[in-house]
Amino acid sequence: EIVMTQSPATLSVSPGERATLSCRASQSVTSYLAWYQQKPGQAPRLLIYGASTRATGVPARFSGSGSGTEFTLTISSLQSEDFALYYCQQYNKWPLTFGGGTKVEIK
Amino acid sequence: QVQLVESGGGVVQPGRSLRLSCAASGFTFSSYTMYWVRQAPGKGLQWVAVISYDESNEFYTDSVKGRFTISRDNSKNTLYLQMNSLRAEDTAVYYCARDYYALGVHNWFDHWGQGTLVTVS
Numbered sequence: 663e664i665v666m667t668q669s670p671a672t673l674s675v676s677p678g679e680r681a682t683l684s685c686r687a688s689q690s691v692t693s694y695l696a697w698y699q700q701k702p703g704q705a706p707r708l709l710i711y712g713a714s715t716r717a718t719g720v721p722a723r724f725s726g727s728g729s730g731t732e733f734t735l736t737i738s739s740l741q742s743e744d745f746a747l748y749y750c751q752q753y754n755k756w757p758l759t760f761g762g763g764t765k766v767e768i769k
Numbered sequence: 770q771v772q773l774v775e776s777g778g779g780v781v782q783p784g785r786s787l788r789l790s791c792a793a794s795g796f797t798f799s800s801y802t803m804y805w806v807r808q809a810p811g812k813g814l815q816w817v818a819v820i821s822y823d824e825s826n827e828f829y830t831d832s833v834k835g836r837f838t839i840s841r842d843n844s845k846n847t848l849y850l851q852m853n854s855l856r857a858e859d860t861a862v863y864y865c866a867r868d869y870y871a872l873g874v875h876n877w878f879d880h881w882g883q884g885t886l887v888t889v890s
Contacts, residue, residue, distance in 0.1 A: 696877040698814075705864055705881035706814065717869075717879060749814055753876035757830045758816040 664688050664752050668761035674769040675740050683764045685733040685750035694754035697726055697735045700747045700763075709748075710735065740766070771795040771880045773865050778885030781855055791848040791865030791882055799843035802868040804878060805850050807861035817863070818850065821874050832858075855889045862886050 665688040675681045685695070693713040698706035708717040710726035713733060723738040737744055745768055750761040777789040791803070805817040818829045818839040827839055838851040848865050863885055866878035 694876075698878075700814075705883055706878075707881075708869070708877065708879045711869060711877045751814070751816075751877065756828055758819075758876055760814040760816070762813050 663757055664691060664755055664759050666750055666752055666759050666761035668748075668750060668764045670764060671762070672765045672767060674767050676769045677742060678739050679769075681737040681740055681744075681766055683735040683737075683748055683766070685728075685735070685761050687731045687733075687752055690730045691752040691754035693729050694752060695726075695728070695733050696751045696753065697724075698749045698751065699744075700749065706749065737766070771867065773867065773880060773882035775863065775865055775882040775885040778863065778887045780888045780890060783856060783889055785855055786851070786853045787855060787887060789850040789852065789863055789865075789885060789887070791850075793846045793848065793865075793867075796867070797871070798841075798846040800871040802874045803839075803841060803848045804866045804868070805839060805848075806864045806866055806878070806881075807859075808864070808884070809858075809861045812861075815861075819874070819876070820848070822868075822872060826874065852887070855887075857889050860887060860889050 667686045669684045695713045697710040700706040709720050714726045725736045727734050747763045749763045772794045774792045781787050802821045804819045820827050820839045836854045840849045865882045867880040868875050869879040
């Protein structure tokens with residue numbers, strides 16, 4: 663199975679600052695990578711698919727990059743509603759696997 | 770708008786069975802591959818099972834193979850997960866989720882239900 667590793671586990675950022683989240687795959691997933699945001703008590707929300715394509719309705723401050731085994735989610739200027747958990751997910755091979763998540767918290 | 774509403778969760782003893790349902794509305798259910806994803810308390814996300822839009826394909830994560838069965842009734846716009854021989858490690862919130870595109874198996878999820886909690890104890 664492809665193991666997805668996210669770092670850091672927790673990221674402390676001030677509102678208005680940039681946040682950079684990393685996701686590493688144990689083998690190449692080409693560009694078959696998605697990012698989700700999850701707030702407490704809520705279901706995940708799709709942000710990015712195909713490593714860099716924003717889902718419908720996702721603000722432009724969210725951007726994804728990378729291919730192969732190294733991926734990045736960047737939030738250019740953190741808003742209060744962006745403080746949440748973020749997960750990456752590969753869909754290149756079965757079983758579909760998620761990273762352990764990065765919590766973005768207010769500094 | 771797209772809605773997915775799970776039901777059927779609860780507290781169940783180890784070794785017993787439970788069937789989850791996911792009622793879909795706001796889209797052409799029969800055109801979309803559907804998934805179950807779970808999240809143990811305080812933990813991350815784990816994909817559980819998938820059934821293609823035309824029921825031609827089903828896949829499961831290894832830990833549930835032979836115990837769980839995914840199915841769908843396109844006439845009722847409903848997705849199911851039959852869970853047998855439940856274990857403590859199956860305790861989780863179970864989400865149903867929809868594939869991003871219609872008429873294929875694309876494996877990322879654009880709509881999720883609110884989840885239903887299964888506690889095996």
